[in-house]
Amino acid sequence: MKVIYHDDFCQSYTSDPAAAHGRMEAIVNAIQDRVEFVKARPAEESDISAVHTPSHIALVEREGLYEIASLAAGGAIQAAQIGMNEPAFALIRPPGHHASAGSAWGFCYFNNMAIALEKLKREGWIVKAFILDFDLHFGDGTVNILERKGYVTIYNPSAHDRNEYLRNIEKHLSSESFDILGVSAGFDNHEEDWGGLLTTEDYRVIGKMVCEACQKYRCGTFAVLEGGYNHRVLGRNVLAFLEGLEGR
Template structure:
């Protein structure tokens, strides 16, 4: 069964300035690498439906949504913090990015595919219930997971985040929610420099220092994530797929390569086959070296597709 490749033209129109690493060219780099690798004909391309207000409000406060709507500029840019800004296309892109995960969930639950990759921006895992931060406005992965739980009646879902940065917003939204198990590793100290010590038993979020070797990160997956994930037996997996831990990406210093991303993805696909009928939704987060991003996404999608 083909892997769904979900995106939306609005996602390319969001722009925070020519200097900004979270650029529209990220989606171009992914598309170019999928074409040049020969992967694109093996994917089922799909345009995302736009999220509805209720979808956003499952994880975000209504006051926050009103704030974003009031801040949206008619022209030019409006900064919300030092590295997160809006242009006139930001909110339409954010609605589309959030909708991509919902589109993926619906398609997979209806048996149209087992796995999906959502090539969307802005990213989402730093977005808190009432705050935009770290290039993120809506928490796309949290919105998709909450939708699967409520609309499709799933009882257990897992969120896996291998971005170099801590998915602080996702953690905040689901800590102590026993329907959700979140597993991640991330470089620390590094933005957002938040380590929540709430004792939440459903969080397996492992901070690691700069220059932690890939072998040690694979060991975290094998020895810390996988036993908890297997015991939890999720009915669907959600991946916050950030590729800024790549050796060539200056955002962090963890040194992963395409082979590491493929290995991690294969472990998750195998787990999904055992407990979740193969159901995996992956959503783009970070990754700012354009060549490394494109190559890593190709490796990730190959593993999602069992190729």
């Protein structure tokens, strides 16, 4: 599997948990023998401005975060484009699903998923998309940007029981067809992370569900990294998900 990545993602660009030293390294160490790394490239300003307001972009620039945020958005675009033909994963940060058009919170600056899908739609690659956002926290920014567009179905699973959680994902993935399935992959709902619900094997199961849905609908798929803050388990959770995404 191709994994979009850049060494600059290892820098600690702010003091928040998503920028903590060791987060990306934990994932790279776990997956490096199983994937093909592709160097991330920054998103074009036109791709960012197609989603975010000038005032929000200017704010990110003033905070000195435009370079790293645009690199993450560009990595998501690359993963989406590759994902039209084979599964791909954007190992990027900052995360993005709490970024709305004109504001952001929750360690996010630009909405990587929205920027990637909007580019695919604008350039005629897709007509219909589905987003599975299994991060612990609701992806409000993605909903704010894309839900009104009409071409994207967004599902943020929620349940107190892990088996019910998995059943809900399976049900929603089989409910309609689409041209691409984008995954906002947050791993902070793991039993040893903030959410305390899912096992490592559950992430493999989710990946396999995505794989099977894409085989059923003959569509593309890609995923972008969102949350996940326990470095001790993060790498193996990502690896399990990627193996599932490949059908293993």
